[in-house]
Amino acid sequence: MGAAPRFMAAKARPLPVLVLADVSGSMGEPQEKIDVLNECIRRMFDDFATADVGRGAIHVGVIAFSRGRADLHLDMVPAAEASWTDMEAHGGTPLGAAFELADAVLRDESAVPARAFSPTLVLVSDGMPTDEWEEALDRLLVSPKGSKANRLAIAIGPDMTEQAKAVLRRFVSDEANGVFEAQDVGRIQQYFRWVTVTVTQRAKSTRPDRTPVLSPEDLSDFGA
Numbered sequence: 001m002g003a004a005p006r007f008m009a010a011k012a013r014p015l016p017v018l019v020l021a022d023v024s025g026s027m028g029e030p031q032e033k034i035d036v037l038n039e040c041i042r043r044m045f046d047d048f049a050t051a052d053v054g055r056g057a058i059h060v061g062v063i064a065f066s067r068g069r070a071d072l073h074l075d076m077v078p079a080a081e082a083s084w085t086d087m088e089a090h091g092g093t094p095l096g097a098a099f100e101l102a103d104a105v106l107r108d109e110s111a112v113p114a115r116a117f118s119p120t121l122v123l124v125s126d127g128m129p130t131d132e133w134e135e136a137l138d139r140l141l142v143s144p145k146g147s148k149a150n151r152l153a154i155a156i157g158p159d160m161t162e163q164a165k166a167v168l169r170r171f172v173s174d175e176a177n178g179v180f181e182a183q184d185v186g187r188i189q190q191y192f193r194w195v196t197v198t199v200t201q202r203a204k205s206t207r208p209d210r211t212p213v214l215s216p217e218d219l220s221d222f223g224a
Contacts, residue, residue: 014116015056015203016076017048018105020098021087022125022156023066028089033156036185037124038086040192047196048079056117056203061105065098067091068131072101076111093125095167096133099140106145117208118148120199123171126156128164137170148209149173150198154191158183 019041027034041062048058061076064087073087102121105111112119140146153168160181168179182188202208 012053012055012057013208014059014078014113015199015208016059016061016106016112016116016119017079017199018076018102018119018121019060019062020102020121020123021062021064021073022093022095022127023064023087023089024093024127024130025066025090026093026127027156031089032185033126033188034087034089036188037156038084040189042084042086044192044196045079045082045084048199049082051079051200051203054204054208055206056208058199058203059112059116061111062087063098063101063105065094065101068094068097070094070097070101072105076105092130093127094131095125095129096131096136098123099133099136103136103140103143103146106140106143106149112145116145117202118150119145120150120195120202121146121152121171122195123151123153123168124156125153125164125168126160128161129167133167152195153179154188155179155181156188 021037021041023034027037045060048060051058058079059076060074060079060082061072062074063070064073067090074082074084106119151171151173153172155165155168165179165181172179180191182191202210
C-alpha cells in the first residue's frame with residue numbers, strides 16, 4: 001500500500017456574502033424595483049456559483065425584511081448550492097429587525113464559521129426604517145464579524161430622503177465610497193455587477209480579507 005500524500009491542498013475558507021433586502025410595499029411601487037432586485041441577486045449568485053475558487057469559497061445568504069419582521073429568505077450556503085426564490089414586496093421597513101438577524105447570523109458558527117474570511121454585507125433599501133434600528137445597528141457594528149465586514153449600501157429610487165440615506169451611511173464601512181444611489185433600475189444592475197466583481201476578486205486573491213480597490217463611482221466597466 002502506497003504512502004499517504006505528504007501534502008494536501010488546503011480547503012478553501014468560506015467567504016460569506018449576506019444581502020439585507022428591503023421588501024417593503026414601496027419596493028413594489030413600481031413593481032419593477034422588486035423584480036430587478038430579484039433578478040440582480042439571482043444573477044449575482046449564479047456568477048458566484050460558477051466563479052473559480054481560490055482561497056475563498058463564496059457562501060451566500062439573504063435576509064428579507066418587511067411587515068414588522070426580518071426573515072432568512074435564504075440560509076447561508078455555498079453559492080453553488082443556493083436555490084433562489086423571488087421575494088415579494090409588502091408592508092413596512094423594519095430595518096432594526098434586519099440588523100438584529102444579521103448579527104445573529106454572523107455570530108452563528110454553523111452559518112459563518114470562525115475560520116471564515118471577513119464577510120460582505122449588502123444593504124438594499126428605498127425608504128426610512130419603520131422600527132427602532134440604532135441599538136441593533138450599534139450591536140452589529142461592534143460585533144467581532146460585523147465590525148470587520150465590508151458593508152455596502154444601495155439607496156434605490158429618486159424619492160429617498162436625506163434622513164433615510166443618513167441611516168444607510170451609518171451602516172457602510174467605507175466612508176469614501178459612501179451610499180450608492182441607484183435612481184433608476186439600470187444603476188441597480190450595474191452596482192450588483194460591481195459587487196459581484198469585488199467579491200470574486202477577493203475569492204481569487206492571495207489575501208481575501210483585503211477588499212480590492214474598485215470605485216463604484218465609475219461603473220462603466222460593469223454594465224448590466
